[in-house]
Amino acid sequence: MNFDPTDEQRRWRDLAREYAEGEIHPRAEALDREQKFPYDVISEMASLGLMGLTLPEEYGGSGGDFVAYNMALEEISRADTSVGITMEAHVSLGCAPLAVYGTDEQKERFLAPCAAGEKLWAFGLTEDEAGTDAGGTRTTAEISNGEWTVNGSKKWITNSGTDVTAGVTVMAKTGERDGGRPELTAIIVPQETEGYTRGPAYEKLGWRAADQHPLYFEGCRVPEANTLGERGRGFVQFLQTLDAGRVAVAALSVGLARACFDEAMKRAKERRQFGRSISEFQAIQFKLADMAMEIELARNTVLKAAWLKDQGRPFGREASMAKVFASEAAKRAADQAVQIWGGEGFMEGSAVARYWRQVKINEIGEGTSEINRQIIARSLLKEGEGVGEAKGKMVAQ
Numbered sequence: 261m262n263f264d265p266t267d268e269q270r271r272w273r274d275l276a277r278e279y280a281e282g283e284i285h286p287r288a289e290a291l292d293r294e295q296k297f298p299y300d301v302i303s304e305m306a307s308l309g310l311m312g313l314t315l316p317e318e319y320g321g322s323g324g325d326f327v328a329y330n331m332a333l334e335e336i337s338r339a340d341t342s343v344g345i346t347m348e349a350h351v352s353l354g355c356a357p358l359a360v361y362g363t364d365e366q367k368e369r370f371l372a373p374c375a376a377g378e379k380l381w382a383f384g385l386t387e388d389e390a391g392t393d394a395g396g397t398r399t400t401a402e403i404s405n406g407e408w409t410v411n412g413s414k415k416w417i418t419n420s421g422t423d424v425t426a427g428v429t430v431m432a433k434t435g436e437r438d439g440g441r442p443e444l445t446a447i448i449v450p451q452e453t454e455g456y457t458r459g460p461a462y463e464k465l466g467w468r469a470a471d472q473h474p475l476y477f478e479g480c481r482v483p484e485a486n487t488l489g490e491r492g493r494g495f496v497q498f499l500q501t502l503d504a505g506r507v508a509v510a511a512l513s514v515g516l517a518r519a520c521f522d523e524a525m526k527r528a529k530e531r532r533q534f535g536r537s538i539s540e541f542q543a544i545q546f547k548l549a550d551m552a553m554e555i556e557l558a559r560n561t562v563l564k565a566a567w568l569k570d571q572g573r574p575f576g577r578e579a580s581m582a583k584v585f586a587s588e589a590a591k592r593a594a595d596q597a598v599q600i601w602g603g604e605g606f607m608e609g610s611a612v613a614r615y616w617r618q619v620k621i622n623e624i625g626e627g628t629s630e631i632n633r634q635i636i637a638r639s640l641l642k643e644g645e646g647v648g649e650a651k652g653k654m655v656a657q
């Protein structure tokens with residue numbers, strides 16, 4: 261077993277760290293306060309190759325592995341999670357399904373402009389009545405004369421309404437199976453398609469400089485050739501996409517937990533009470549120790565799940581474990597960071613107050629903690645065994 265990153269993985273991590281510390285971190289407070297999408301940051305990250313880190317080189321991506329991507333995402337998210345989620349939603353949710361399930365022609369038309377990050381692509385699954393229960397999708401698509409007509413709406417879709425968004429992949433109900441189960445299909449909808457509109461951006465507790473909108477489809481027509489993957493396989497594709505997305509949201513959580521630790525350590529060393537540094541009190545030391553320990557554990561679960569994916573091995577259970585553990589560890593870290601900062605940490609404008617607000621979404625987006633715990637439990641019950649070594653079976657990713 262080797263815990264050392266490869267030279268290539270180290271290179272991506274260091275590149276992301278250098279850019280994040282120099283260019284993103286100093287602006288994080290303003291990004292959150294102004295709630296403006298950081299076009300310049302995303303464009304610079306695109307030119308560094310970060311916005312297409314795992315995407316195929318032949319379409320303009322960087323061709324990096326999934327471990328490298330998660331290491332880079334942790335660094336970016338340590339500086340700011342609005343930027344982190346913009347990168348994650350573009351690479352893992354928007355572009356990865358185009359790369360995995362798209363035809364050559366679809367990749368040429370839709371992935372190529374996005375794989376380097378000059379354009380963004382979104383992933384539209386969630387609806388008013390279909391959140392955790394994604395199978396409850398009400399948006400429909402009907403086929404006639406070689407065209408899909410899409411009707412319905414989506415909710416909270418990341419990267420869907422920026423000036424550089426090129427389109428969205430939408431999950432739509434395209435029929436009914438035996439027993440009344442819906443047939444769900446993924447359909448590619450370019451941004452300027454007639455009948456496709458977006459509502460205003462949301463006011464949010466966190467990810468405030470990231471871009472989320474409601475989407476509306478009214479008689480929106482796209483060619484049948486915009487079917488992504490096989491008709492009726494949309495649900496399976498979206499579930500596989502979310503497995504990888506969960507690892508990435510876990511990496512984002514580790515980054516945020518580190519930001520909390522950085523602030524907590526700084527304050528512990530600077531603040532004096534009773535004539536000495538509060539870092540000399542064991543109560544404070546134990547908080548710092550717990551934070552560091554959980555960050556280490558959370559990162560290990562992220563890298564293990566990412567490594568399994570890179571090996572082409574099953575990683576769904578490990579992805580859910582990483583997501584639950586890292587998002588909850590980040591929440592505990594944010595809480596303890598505010599505690600160490602005391603009243604100052606409760607003030608608007610304090611970094612730890614911002615982190616405390618921002619951390620909650622990690623337990624919700626791309627599968628809540630509840631549903632991820634169910635996925636873990638179901639996989640244990642199905643296999644009828646305890647938690648052991650990763651299985652060696654190869655699966656198509």
Ligand SMILES: Cc1cc2nc3c(=O)[nH]c(=O)nc-3n(C[C@H](O)[C@H](O)[C@H](O)COP(=O)(O)OP(=O)(O)OC[C@H]3O[C@@H](n4cnc5c(N)ncnc54)[C@H](O)[C@@H]3O)c2cc1C
Nearest residue numbers: 383384385386391392416417418624625626627628630631
């Ligand atoms: C800022 C933001 C960005 C987002 N970006 C995107 C995006 O780009 N694309 C996209 O498609 N979606 C996106 N989402 C949606 C996100 O994935 C959903 O919010 C998430 O899947 C949960 O769905 P819900 O919010 O409707 O919660 P609900 O499904 O209504 O769940 C409410 C509560 O009930 C619990 N619950 C539900 N079912 C069960 C069950 N069977 N057992 C136990 N507990 C259960 C949940 O765990 C939760 O605690 C985004 C959301 C936000 C807030």
